[in-house]
Amino acid sequence: MRLTIERMTYGPDAIAHTQEGKTVFVSGAIAGDVVEAELVSDGKSFSKARATAVLEPSPARVGCDWPLASVLGCAPWAAMAYDAQLEAKRANVVDALARVGHLADAEQLVRPCEAPGSPWHYRNKAELAFVRDGRRATLGMHALDGTSVIKVEDFPLLDTPAKGPASRIVKNVSGALGYLAGSHDLDIERVGIRRSSRTGDVEVAIWTPTGAFPRTQACRVLESVGATSIVRVMTKGPAKARKVAGVERLAGAGSWSERIAGNVMRLSAPSFFQVNTAGAEKLVDLVLDALDPHENDIAMDLYSGAGTFTLPLARYTSFVDAVESYGPAVRDLRRNLEEARLDNVDAVGGDADREFPDDEADIIVVDPPRAGLAENVVRQLSDQPARAIAYVSCDPATLARDLARFREIGTYEVKSVTPVDLFPQTFHVETVTRLYRR
Numbered sequence: 001m002r003l004t005i006e007r008m009t010y011g012p013d014a015i016a017h018t019q020e021g022k023t024v025f026v027s028g029a030i031a032g033d034v035v036e037a038e039l040v041s042d043g044k045s046f047s048k049a050r051a052t053a054v055l056e057p058s059p060a061r062v063g064c065d066w067p068l069a070s071v072l073g074c075a076p077w078a079a080m081a082y083d084a085q086l087e088a089k090r091a092n093v094v095d096a097l098a099r100v101g102h103l104a105d106a107e108q109l110v111r112p113c114e115a116p117g118s119p120w121h122y123r124n125k126a127e128l129a130f131v132r133d134g135r136r137a138t139l140g141m142h143a144l145d146g147t148s149v150i151k152v153e154d155f156p157l158l159d160t161p162a163k164g165p166a167s168r169i170v171k172n173v174s175g176a177l178g179y180l181a182g183s184h185d186l187d188i189e190r191v192g193i194r195r196s197s198r199t200g201d202v203e204v205a206i207w208t209p210t211g212a213f214p215r216t217q218a219c220r221v222l223e224s225v226g227a228t229s230i231v232r233v234m235t236k237g238p239a240k241a242r243k244v245a246g247v248e249r250l251a252g253a254g255s256w257s258e259r260i261a262g263n264v265m266r267l268s269a270p271s272f273f274q275v276n277t278a279g280a281e282k283l284v285d286l287v288l289d290a291l292d293p294h295e296n297d298i299a300m301d302l303y304s305g306a307g308t309f310t311l312p313l314a315r316y317t318s319f320v321d322a323v324e325s326y327g328p329a330v331r332d333l334r335r336n337l338e339e340a341r342l343d344n345v346d347a348v349g350g351d352a353d354r355e356f357p358d359d360e361a362d363i364i365v366v367d368p369p370r371a372g373l374a375e376n377v378v379r380q381l382s383d384q385p386a387r388a389i390a391y392v393s394c395d396p397a398t399l400a401r402d403l404a405r406f407r408e409i410g411t412y413e414v415k416s417v418t419p420v421d422l423f424p425q426t427f428h429v430e431t432v433t434r435l436y437r438r
């Protein structure tokens with residue numbers, strides 16, 4: 001079947017229509033391509049297809065030096081020129097606001113997509129799958145089709161120092177664990193690598209179930225990989241709802257630090273931190289710009305994590321109420337505040353809805369996970385006297401739903417939505433929305 005690709009979805013696929021007008025989600029193609037495609041599934045309202053040949057390439061089609069980009073799930077848009085990626089991300093945000101949030105002025109609200117860093121080598125973190133077949137071990141990434149783990153020794157999305165052992169960290173860790181697997185029953189679920197070219201910190205986190213682990217031997221083989229910290233994160237519970245049971249320091253610092261927006265943040269392996277430091281710094285800029293903090297202000301930071309926005313807000317305001325539900329992140333936040341000598345923050349561990357601060361805030365930042373804000377959090381925020389709310393979101397659809405709820409209640413007006421590209425070569429997009437009190 002010959003298809004002309006119209007646009008990208010908020011996902012790895014692109015969209016085309018058959019001559020009869022049926023929507024087809026096409027993998028392996030980008031907007032502007034004309035492709036030959038084979039049907040993968042044919043549903044009632046839409047079909048799925050896979051491009052088998054590019055008949056006429058899109059003007060936005062570019063070559064990519066990384067051969068694994070098209071097979072791994074981590075760079076599904078790598079065949080698209082970077083400018084076209086930014087435009088497609090903005091279009092997806094407009095589409096979500098219009099379709100999900102029914103915001104008729106979506107096109108006017110959404111600004112051009114910001115591109116704060118390099119389109120490659122931007123990640124401070126690599127998450128690698130570990131699979132064993134007898135004594136052979138593979139450290140790699142899941143293939144786009146989810147059927148296998150492909151060995152990865154070079155990961156060009158990872159921030160890479162020019163020299164030193166840390167420049168080959170993925171290859172080094174792969175070699176070390178492969179060697180160890182030859183003589184030990186290694187029950188490893190995955191391996192996380194965090195690296196900062198700003199602080200020089202490199203952390204290797206080995207995720208395993210609780211129970212026996214050859215820690216002495218693991219330390220010995222990992223000694224020369226170039227890490228400043230090696231930890232074991234122990235997990236328990238059923239596969240789909242695995243919980244962190246504890247973090248054990250195997251060697252070095254036992255945590256990882258990053259410098260961002262004039263602050264140093266120290267993080268334990270399971271705590272959230274944006275994978276793109278330059279991008280996170282742009283978010284801080286946009287949030288501060290939206291909130292315009294004054295020294296007598298009371299600020300609120302819901303879903304604060306380890307303090308990306310809490311620390312700058314604490315420097316510019318008189319007091320910050322921070323709420324974060326994940327224990328290790330709350331501990332990181334308290335330690336980061338202590339090290340920065342900031343004592344004007346109440347760092348509360350708990351759910352943002354149940355632990356919603358009693359204070360009346362002047363300015364508020366919220367940065368929830370993909371699920372967005374609980375309906376009651378929107379209600380509680382709408383009851384606040386704050387002059388401005390900055391809503392940082394990583395999911396355009398839940399953002400759209402929440403903005404529609406803010407509009408319905410009516411105390412806050414949506415002024416603008418700025419997309420920020422923290423995840424080049426992928427469809428993911430972060431946004432900062434400004435809401436001002438009417």
Ligand SMILES: C[S@@+](CC[C@H](N)C(=O)[O-])C[C@H]1O[C@@H](n2cnc3c(N)ncnc32)[C@H](O)[C@@H]1O
Nearest residue numbers: 272303304305308324325326351352367368369
């Ligand atoms: C997208 S992260 C943002 C963290 C932080 N603002 C940052 O930029 O590093 C979302 C955070 O919300 C936390 N979280 C998830 N559900 C929550 C809830 N119901 N109440 C409070 N925090 C929650 C997560 O643990 C995570 O740290």
